[in-house]
Amino acid sequence: MTDDATRTLGKGSAPPGPVPEGLIRLYSMRFCPFAHRTRLVLRAKGIRHEVININLRNKPEWYFTKHPFGQIPVLENSKGQLIYESVIACEYLDDAYPGRKLYPYDSYERARQKMLLELFCKILGYQNTIFFGGDCISMIDYLFWPWFERLDVYGIADCVNHTPALRLWIAAMKQDPTVCALLIDKNIFLGFLNLYFQNNPDAFDYGLSC
Amino acid sequence: MSGGSARSLGKGSAPPGPVPEGLIRVYSMRFCPFAKRTLLVLKAKGIGHEVININLKNKPEWFFKKNPFGLVPVLENSQGQVIYESAITCEYLDEAYPGKKLLPDDPYEKACQKMVFELFSKVPPLLLSFLRRQNKEDCSGVKEELHKEFSKLEEVLTNKKTTFFGGSSLSMIDYLIWPWFEWLIALELNECVDHTPNLKLWMEAMMKDPAVSSLFIDPKAFRGFLDLYLQNNLEACDYGL
Numbered sequence: 117m118t119d120d121a122t123r124t125l126g127k128g129s130a131p132p133g134p135v136p137e138g139l140i141r142l143y144s145m146r147f148c149p150f151a152h153r154t155r156l157v158l159r160a161k162g163i164r165h166e167v168i169n170i171n172l173r174n175k176p177e178w179y180f181t182k183h184p185f186g187q188i189p190v191l192e193n194s195k196g197q198l199i200y201e202s203v204i205a206c207e208y209l210d211d212a213y214p215g216r217k218l219y220p221y222d223s224y225e226r227a228r229q230k231m232l233l234e235l236f237c238k239i240l241g242y243q244n245t246i247f248f249g250g251d252c253i254s255m256i257d258y259l260f261w262p263w264f265e266r267l268d269v270y271g272i273a274d275c276v277n278h279t280p281a282l283r284l285w286i287a288a289m290k291q292d293p294t295v296c297a298l299l300i301d302k303n304i305f306l307g308f309l310n311l312y313f314q315n316n317p318d319a320f321d322y323g324l325s326c
Numbered sequence: 327m328s329g330g331s332a333r334s335l336g337k338g339s340a341p342p343g344p345v346p347e348g349l350i351r352v353y354s355m356r357f358c359p360f361a362k363r364t365l366l367v368l369k370a371k372g373i374g375h376e377v378i379n380i381n382l383k384n385k386p387e388w389f390f391k392k393n394p395f396g397l398v399p400v401l402e403n404s405q406g407q408v409i410y411e412s413a414i415t416c417e418y419l420d421e422a423y424p425g426k427k428l429l430p431d432d433p434y435e436k437a438c439q440k441m442v443f444e445l446f447s448k449v450p451p452l453l454l455s456f457l458r459r460q461n462k463e464d465c466s467g468v469k470e471e472l473h474k475e476f477s478k479l480e481e482v483l484t485n486k487k488t489t490f491f492g493g494s495s496l497s498m499i500d501y502l503i504w505p506w507f508e509w510l511i512a513l514e515l516n517e518c519v520d521h522t523p524n525l526k527l528w529m530e531a532m533m534k535d536p537a538v539s540s541l542f543i544d545p546k547a548f549r550g551f552l553d554l555y556l557q558n559n560l561e562a563c564d565y566g567l
Contacts, residue, residue: 199434199437204440205437208436211437212434223418227414230414230417231409234411
């Protein structure tokens with residue numbers, strides 16, 4: 117069980133107290149990909165933290181004192197300092213905490229990582245129609261799909277304030293007959309991955325009945 | 327200020343050679359506010375550099391090898407490393423070069439500057455759409471939205487109780503947002519900050535900065551450029567030369 121497996125706080129809930137010394141607090145939601153970024157960095161760097169999950173459809177009134185628009189993720193430290201925007205929060209953690217540095221030391225390599233992130237954001241932003249190429253499915257959608265299908269197995273879902281277009285695209289893709297016909301069964305895929313990471317040669321035949 | 331006032335390179339031009347040792351090259355355009363960010367940081371940190379202006383209405387084919395998006399600014403160093411996206415170029419310069427640090431060392435203060443940068447992000451597209459409409463439709467809706475965005479920035483200064491967005495002295499965030507406020511001055515739209523007194527004071531303080539004043543845009547040339555640019559005229563980028 118992960119450390120963020122707690123019920124969300126919603127409207128009418130009591131505001132949490134100050135953050136205890138030696139901890140940093142993350143306001144989050146278990147299925148949000150943006151908050152997921154911050155949880156990854158917290159874990160990768162071994163940073164002691166507590167998680168408060170927010171009900172994004174029924175936000176507590178007090179939460180708007182943490183973020184003007186009630187978005188997540190937000191970091192709060194024991195000095196009461198608040199940091200928001202997932203990328204800024206991740207960089208803050210890398211800067212503020214000792215141990216393994218996640219961003220490279222070399223200035224050019226750092227810049228390269230940031231340029232790659234811009235590219236990724238542009239992919240998310242390139243959609244102003246249902247499909248990436250327009251109103252009908254086309255090559256670019258098929259070229260992107262395999263990666264998103266695999267991510268979907270783990271569940272992108274819910275918190276998509278930032279990426280409603282992507283969620284719509286995934287739903288639309290799943291209605292395409294071609295995509296449907298080749299859709300990987302979630303359990304079979306997970307079974308494959310399990311064996312694959314154990315270097316088991318039978319991984320590739322997982323799920324076949326003969 | 328060699329190169330900064332040179333004619334732009336367009337389609338059919340020969341690609342420039344490698345960057346000489348000891349210099350960094352910036353691909354720019356004289357009136358581009360994004361490229362202005364990089365030029366301000368280069369000047370503020372006293373970094374030896376050369377400028378190649380690109381005709382953004384008639385881009386050289388070789389330029390897409392520097393930046394697949396074909397946008398300025400782009401930095402190229404003597405190792406042939408290329409960096410693009412204006413904010414990334416500015417941060418790279420601050421990290422890679424010695425001298426005065428424009429970004430704070432304190433992780434929280436640095437994060438604050440980046441949060442203000444996000445707060446500012448709606449201004450560039452808004453200002454551009456405001457300028458496109460100026461002679462045509464009613465732009466009161468856009469003007470109202472601009473006022474809203476400026477009020478957010480005003481709130482930052484009011485809460486911090488400092489002259490600049492990063493504290494009592496000028497720092498990275500001030501340079502990053504400055505070029506659009508320079509446009510307001512060049513286009514005599516100062517009334518846009520009439521209801522945001524701290525922002526107005528900030529603008530006056532910025533004008534006193536040596537890097538800002540030495541790179542200040544010529545209002546006449548800017549207006550001439552803007553006219554031609556909005557008409558997609560190929561000569562726009564070299565207006566005034």
